[in-house]
Amino acid sequence: MTVKRLPLWAKIVTGVALSLIIVIAIAMGLAPALVKHVIEQDGSAKLHRRVVIQGPVGIDWSLDPRITLNRVTVANPPWTKGAMVTMRQLRVRIALLPLLHGHVLLPSLVLRRPVIHLDKPGPTRANWVFVKQKPRKPRPKPPVIPRIGRLVITHGRITVHDGPAATDLVLRIRSVKPSTRLLLSGHGRYKGSPFTLKGALGSPTKVESDRSPYPVRLAIHIGRFLARINGTLIAPMALKNVDLHVMLKGAGLGRVHKAISLPLPQTGPFQISGQLTRHGHTWNLAHFRGLVGKSDLEGTISVRPGHPMFMRANLTSRFLNFKDLAGFVKAKPKKVNGHVKVVPHARGANKVLPAKPYKRSQLMKLDANVVYRAEHVYASHMRIQDLYAHLILQHGVVRLAPLNFGVANGLVAANYTMNASQPIYRTQLKAIARGIHLRLLFPKVKFKSAGTGRIGGRLQLSAPGNSIAAMTAHATGHLGLALANGSVNNLYVALAQLHIGNAALDWLSGMKQERIPCAVIRLGARNGLAKTRTFLIATPSANIIGRGTINMRRQTLHLTVLTKPKHITIISARGPLHVGGTFKKPVFSVSRKALIERAGAAVALGALLTPAAALLPLIDTAPGHKVDCPALLNNAGPKAHAEALKSAAQRAKRH
Structure with missing residues (x-):
């Protein structure tokens, strides 16, 4: 039997086909080594850290090839030992067709036992700070962000050591029901205070979605400060359509400064809650309710970020104790014999007026329109009723107009303006008091049944100065007081409560x-x-x-x-x-x-x-x-x- 000889064109096609098969076979055999080399070299060059794949590299070829990297490490900088990142396995699937259109789509990404060590032993060193690159010209287009279809993290761990901040944390993260949510937990010390974290987040694959609500549930303890957050976000990276229930609780707002670096004043224990939403660029805290010490507060607050930030609020209290909010007026609560006493920041051994300047920089950062009402206010031994205040802060000018309240069955009406738009502030104060009962003004004093008396008065002052002490030191204006139907005996008793000395009391005793x-x-x-x-x-x-x-x-x-x-x-x-x-x-x-x-x-x-x-x-x-x-x-x-x-x-x- 004879075999027909193949025509020339068939021989050429067959030769080319066999050559392609041999080349593909060789390429597929060499591909893992090539991928490993490229990742190690390119990663090390960009991070200025040694990137090593210690285990085998696997490639499953298809239109969506799957690449598996085993035992991946990213080294620390030379000044510290060990690895910054270790991972038992990284498995990623890449969609090739979208690459032709400039899109990076990862149908699946699996991270097994990823461990990240963040270390900052001193104020000038941190292993998460990489070598600075030379500034490049602005790109005409933003960098392409990969889209992840399915993310799985198993036994993830992050350790944080920040010596200057007295912080040592261990955070754990793992997937539950892949592509559904992530569980978070953590413990350690944050800025010297005990720290715990528990919560759950939606899948990171949904963070760019403009349609699906992204769930958030967190409980964070820092010392005696507790924050609970529960709700949803739309497109978390852009913070669209925020709808979160927030609860904050702690031993005092001043202690929160240590935890979250917000310049808040000293207060008593507090607990506040409300529904936090965002529409456009405006944040709203609705159904706001809270307690600071024994003082209650409720209402609505809205904040629009910017330069300056703008805040609008409508707040109401049924009971307000001034000592709970003393820090807001630059005074600090101090315990004396078990009782809280408000102590101003005075300068000098014989000075009592607060000398600490108001910070102009803080006033210029915020514009505000706040209406506040309080049914009952307790300030030291004074009882105040039906307080109404309208605060307007605009471009460094503070206006409290009006400030009206009832006290001792009388009325007080005041207008206050402080212009801090210039380096030296200008302050104006006008006030009228009418029909105030002396007996009710000193509720703990045992007056006679008759002859208590009523008081009225006027006050008008203007002054330059950046603190209360400086303002009074340069004040110009007048003060008038009038009393009717009083008695020397009741005046004697009232002055005795002020501890004015025996000489004055003896001088009045004969009358x-x-x-x-x-x-x-x-x-x-x-x-x-x-x-x-x-x-x-x-x-x-x-x-x-x-x-x-x-x-x-x-x-x-x-x-x-x-x-x-x-x-x-x-x-x-x-x-x-x-x-x-x-x-x-x-x-x-x-x-x-x-x-x-x-x-x-x-x-x-x-x-x-x-x-x-x-x-x-x-x-x-x-x-x-x-x-x-x-x-x-x-x-x-x-x-x-x-x-x-x-x-x-x-x-x-x-x-």
């Missing part, structure tokens, strides 16, 4: 049974120095008058108070009461000699009784208790006052 039908005090301030304009406490037997200065820059007192008797009584020869010292440590003293020496100043003292009729309507006396304050002021005019002073001095000299 304790006297009523005070009317009292008016007016001060005028210029550049931090306040002088008395009117000082009159009218009683049936005598008028108590005074003059002096209050130096708000030095925080010192220099006042003289004396009696103008209407009849010859034992108090006729009483010497003047001197008030000196500092705001922190006032000094009271009585001297008969000074009365004789100062008799020539009678006309000057009398001139201080200037008209103060504008204050009288603010007293708001009760029905049936009409007080003729104008007549009392006229009877204590300059001429009568001077004559009485001279006669009192003569009587004192004879004695």
